[in-house]
Amino acid sequence: MSDAGVVRLLLFRVGSLVCAAEAERVREILPRLQPTRIPGAPPVVAGVVNVRGTLVTVVEGWRALRQPEPSADGGGGEGGSGTTVLLEVGGGKKVLGFTVDEVVDLVSVGGEALERRQALPGIDPTLVRAVGRLAGQLFVVLDTDALLTPILSS
Amino acid sequence: MDLSQYAELFLAESREHLSACNQLLLEWERSPANLAPVGGLFRAVHTVKGMAATMGYARVTELAHRAENLLDLLRRGGRPATDEVLQLLFRARDALEQAVELSVVGREDEIDVAEVVADLDGAAAQLGRGGEGGGGIGARTTPVPAPAPAVETPATAGRLVQVTLRAEAPLKGGRALLAIKKAQAVGPVRAVTPPESAFEADEFDGRFSFRIGGGAGVAEIERAVRAAGDVEHVTVGGEERRAAPGAGGPSAAPETKSRHIRVDLGRLDSLMDLIGELVTVRGRLNDLAAYARDPAIDDVAIQVSRLSRELQAEIIQARMTPVWQVFDRFPRLVRDLARELGKQVAFRVEGKEIELDRAILDELGDPLLHLLRNAVDHGVEPLAERRRRGKKPEAEIVLAAVRERASVAISVSDDGRGIDRKKILERAKRDGVVDPHAEALTDDQLLRVLARPGFSTAEAVTSVSGRGVGIDVAVTRIRALGGSIDIRSEEGKGTTFVMRLPVTLAIVRALIAGVGAERYALPLTYVAETVEFGVQATTIVEGREAIVLRDRVVPLVHLRRLLGVSGDAPTRCPIIVLEMGERTSGIVVDGMLGQQEIVVKGFDAPHGTLPVFSGATIMGDGVPALILDAGGLL
Numbered sequence: 001m002s003d004a005g006v007v008r009l010l011l012f013r014v015g016s017l018v019c020a021a022e023a024e025r026v027r028e029i030l031p032r033l034q035p036t037r038i039p040g041a042p043p044v045v046a047g048v049v050n051v052r053g054t055l056v057t058v059v060e061g062w063r064a065l066r067q068p069e070p071s072a073d074g075g076g077g078e079g080g081s082g083t084t085v086l087l088e089v090g091g092g093k094k095v096l097g098f099t100v101d102e103v104v105d106l107v108s109v110g111g112e113a114l115e116r117r118q119a120l121p122g123i124d125p126t127l128v129r130a131v132g133r134l135a136g137q138l139f140v141v142l143d144t145d146a147l148l149t150p151i152l153s154s
Numbered sequence: 155m156d157l158s159q160y161a162e163l164f165l166a167e168s169r170e171h172l173s174a175c176n177q178l179l180l181e182w183e184r185s186p187a188n189l190a191p192v193g194g195l196f197r198a199v200h201t202v203k204g205m206a207a208t209m210g211y212a213r214v215t216e217l218a219h220r221a222e223n224l225l226d227l228l229r230r231g232g233r234p235a236t237d238e239v240l241q242l243l244f245r246a247r248d249a250l251e252q253a254v255e256l257s258v259v260g261r262e263d264e265i266d267v268a269e270v271v272a273d274l275d276g277a278a279a280q281l282g283r284g285g286e287g288g289g290g291i292g293a294r295t296t297p298v299p300a301p302a303p304a305v306e307t308p309a310t311a312g313r314l315v316q317v318t319l320r321a322e323a324p325l326k327g328g329r330a331l332l333a334i335k336k337a338q339a340v341g342p343v344r345a346v347t348p349p350e351s352a353f354e355a356d357e358f359d360g361r362f363s364f365r366i367g368g369g370a371g372v373a374e375i376e377r378a379v380r381a382a383g384d385v386e387h388v389t390v391g392g393e394e395r396r397a398a399p400g401a402g403g404p405s406a407a408p409e410t411k412s413r414h415i416r417v418d419l420g421r422l423d424s425l426m427d428l429i430g431e432l433v434t435v436r437g438r439l440n441d442l443a444a445y446a447r448d449p450a451i452d453d454v455a456i457q458v459s460r461l462s463r464e465l466q467a468e469i470i471q472a473r474m475t476p477v478w479q480v481f482d483r484f485p486r487l488v489r490d491l492a493r494e495l496g497k498q499v500a501f502r503v504e505g506k507e508i509e510l511d512r513a514i515l516d517e518l519g520d521p522l523l524h525l526l527r528n529a530v531d532h533g534v535e536p537l538a539e540r541r542r543r544g545k546k547p548e549a550e551i552v553l554a555a556v557r558e559r560a561s562v563a564i565s566v567s568d569d570g571r572g573i574d575r576k577k578i579l580e581r582a583k584r585d586g587v588v589d590p591h592a593e594a595l596t597d598d599q600l601l602r603v604l605a606r607p608g609f610s611t612a613e614a615v616t617s618v619s620g621r622g623v624g625i626d627v628a629v630t631r632i633r634a635l636g637g638s639i640d641i642r643s644e645e646g647k648g649t650t651f652v653m654r655l656p657v658t659l660a661i662v663r664a665l666i667a668g669v670g671a672e673r674y675a676l677p678l679t680y681v682a683e684t685v686e687f688g689v690q691a692t693t694i695v696e697g698r699e700a701i702v703l704r705d706r707v708v709p710l711v712h713l714r715r716l717l718g719v720s721g722d723a724p725t726r727c728p729i730i731v732l733e734m735g736e737r738t739s740g741i742v743v744d745g746m747l748g749q750q751e752i753v754v755k756g757f758d759a760p761h762g763t764l765p766v767f768s769g770a771t772i773m774g775d776g777v778p779a780l781i782l783d784a785g786g787l788l
Contacts, residue, residue, distance in 0.1 A: 036672075036770070036777060036778040036779060036780065038760060038763050038767075038780065039719075039763070039764050040718075040762045040763045041759075041760040041761075041762050041763050042760060042761070042762055045760045047778075048757045048770055048778050049778065050776055050777065050778050053427075053430070053431045053434065053772065054755075055755050055757040055770050055772075055778055057757055057758045094758055150761075151760050151761065152758050152760055152761065
C-alpha cells in the first residue's frame with residue numbers, strides 16, 4: 001500500500017468494527033457456507049467449506065477480532081456471520097475465508113486519507129495497517145497476513 | 155527463431171538417455187569383458203550430442219562429443235574396460251548431466267568441463283596409440299553426409315525443398331527450425347509449410363517444405379539441410395510436386411503402431427481434478443435419482459455413473475507410472491556409496507514394472523534414498539566383520555515393489571548386521587519412550603524409537619547401533635501419503651523396511667462413518683472388516699481398551715473421544731478394524747453411512763489440527779467431510 005497512490009478497499013463490518021481489506025487481496029465474496037469442523041483446530045477456525053469444488057479453511061471474523069458473537073438473526077447465518085470474504089494470504093499463495101457480518105462498500109481512497117497504524121481501543125494494534133475515515137465513519141485497514149497467517153500451521 | 159520452448163523437452167529426453175547411460179555403465183562394470191553395453195552408450199551419448207547441438211548448448215555438445223570419441227574407440231577396440239576407463243566414463247556422464255541441467259536454465263557458463271574433457275581426450279589418445287592404428291584422436295565419428303547427386307536444374311523463382319525428418323528423431327520441431335536456419339544461409343527461404351508456428355505442435359510429424367531463392371545448387375541446398383541432422387529425406391527442385399506449398403499439412407503418418415506422446419503432468423492433474431468434480435456431481439445425481447424415483451432419471455443416472463467410472467479408470471491409468479522411473483537412479487547411487495565406503499554390495503531391484511500414481515511416486519525418491527543410504531552405510535558390515543561372521547563378502551541389498559490388495563508394498567532389505575536392540579532399548583528407556591522395566595523392543599516399538607525426530611542425530615547412535623539417519627524423514631513422508639512403514643530386523647541377519655502405499659491418492663473407495671452429527675471418510679485401503687461393539691467383550695491390554703478378534707488383540711480407538719465430539723455414544727456401534735502390516739486397530743464410530751468413491755483433496759490445516767487426517771472430500775450434498783488417515787490412527 002503506497003502512501004500517495006489511490007487504494008481500493010473493501011469495507012466490511014464485524015461486530016461494532018468497520019474494517020477494510022485491500023481489494024486486490026479479496027478473491028471473492030460469498031454467502032455463508034456450511035463449514036465442516038476441523039477437530040483440534042483453534043476456536044477461531046470455523047472449519048473447511050466447499051467453494052465450487054475447492055476446499056477453503058474459514059476463519060470466524062468475530063472471534064479473530066474479539067467481537068461479541070453475532071446473534072443468529074442479526075448476521076443472517078446459522079449462529080454465525082452472514083458473509084464470507086475469500087482473502088489471499090502470503091502473497092496469493094493461499095486463500096482463506098473470513099466471515100464478516102456484512103460487506104459495507106468498495107471504495108477508492110487516496111493515501112492521504114489513511115493514517116499509518118494507530119492504536120485503537122478494542123483491537124490488537126499489530127493487526128492494524130492504517131486507519132481511515134470515510135463520510136465521518138472510522139475504519140480499520142486490517143493487516144490480513146498478520147491476522148490470518150498465524151492460524152495456519154507451517 | 156526461438157528454441158527455448160524446446161528446452162524442457164530437451165531436458166526430459168536427455169535425462170532419459172543419461173539415465174540409460176547409468177544402467178549401461180553399471181552393467182558394463184559388472185562384466186567388463188562384455189562389450190554389449192558400449193553400443194548403447196555410444197548411441198545415447200550421440201543422441202544427447204545431437205540434441206544439444208540443435209539447442210546450441212556448446213559445452214554439452216563438446217563434452218558429449220569427447221565422450222563419444224572415447225566410446226567409439228572402445229567399441230572398435232573390442233577390449234574389456236579397465237576400471238580407470240569406467241570411472242572416467244561415470245565421471246563424464248555425471249558432468250554431462252550437470253551440464254545439461256545447467257544449460258537448460260541458462261547457466262551454461264558455470265560449467266567447467268575442461269578437466270573431464272582433458273581426461274577423456276587423454277584416454278582416447280592412449281587407446282588410439284595402443285589400438286591397431288586407430289584412426290584418430292578426436293576424429294569426428296559422425297558419418298559425413300553422403301554427397302548428393304549434382305543434378306543442376308535452372309534456377310527458378312524458388313526451388314521447392316521437401317524435407318522429411320527421421321521418424322525416431324527427438325525434438326523434431328527444433329530440428330526443423332534448425333534445417334530452415336541452415337537453408338537460409340544459402341538462400342532466402344519463404345513459404346514454409348506447415349508454418350513454423352506449427353512445428354511445436356504434438357502433431358508435427360517431421361515433414362515440411364519451403365521455397366528457397368538465390369542461385370544455390372541442388373547439392374548445396376541439400377547439404378545445408380542435411381547439416382541440421384536427423385534428416386531422412388530431402389528433395390530439391392520441385393519435380394515431385396505431391397504437396398503444393400500452402401495446400402494444407404503433410405499427409406497422415408504411415409505408422410499404425412501404438413504411438414506415444416508426451417503430456418504435461420499439469421494437464422493430467424487438471425483432468426484428475428475435473429473427473430473429481432464429476433464424481434462428486436455424480437454422487438449428487440444418484441442422491442437425486444433415489445429421491446425422485448423416476449425410472450427415466452434412474453436410467454440417466456446409471457449411464458452417467460458407468461461413463462464417469464470408465465473415464466475415471468482411464469485417467470487414473472494414464473497417471474500410473476512404473477516404479478522404475480524412480481528406482482532406476484538407485485543402482486548407481488548404491489554402487490557409488492558402496493565404493494566410497496569400501497564395501498561390496500550386490501544391489502537388486504524387483505518388481506520394476508509395478509505402477510503407482512505419479513503423485514505418489516514423485517514423493518518416494520527421498521524416503522527411499524534415506525533407507526538405501528542407511529542400508530549401505532549402517533546395515534552392511536565392513537568386509538572384515540562380514541568375514542568374521544562367516545558371511546559372503548558381497549552384501550545383498552534388495553529394493554522390491556509388490557502389489558498387495560489396493561496398495562503397493564515397497565521394501566528395502568539388507569543382509570547386514572541388523573539393529574542392536576539392546577543399545578536402542580537403553581536409549582529408549584532413557585528418553586522415556588518405553589516403560590523403564592521393558593526387557594525387549596518389539597519391531598513396532600523399535601520403529602517408533604528410530605522415527606523420533608532428532609533421535610538419529612543425537613549421540614552418534616547411527617555408528618553404534620547401525621540405524622537412524624533419515625528414518626524420521628521417511629516415516630513422515632510416507633504417512634503424509636496415506637501409507638505406513640514397518641521394520642523387521644534380526645541381529646546378525648539384516649534389516650527390512652516395508653512401506654505400504656495406496657496405489658492412487660486421487661480417488662479412493664471409502665467408508666463413510668458418522669460420529670454425532672459429523673461425517674468422516676475412511677479409505678478402504680486398510681479396512682480389514684467391521685464388527686459390532688457392545689456384542690464383543692472388551693478387555694484391557696497394556697492399559698488400552700481392546701477386543702479380541704479370532705485370537706488377535708485389537709486395541710480400540712473411540713473416534714468420538716479422539717475428535718472431541720460432544721454427546722453420548724449409542725450403546726451399540728460399529729467398529730472398523732484397520733490393518734496395516736502388523737498393526738491393527740479398531741475404530742469405534744456411531745454409525746456407518748455407506749461406502750462410496752471419494753475424491754481426495756487437500757486443505758489448509760490450521761495449527762493444532764489433529765494429525766489423523768489425510769485430506770478432505772466433498773460429499774454428495776456439497777458439504778466437505780474430513781478423511782481419516784489409517785496411518786495416523788494406528
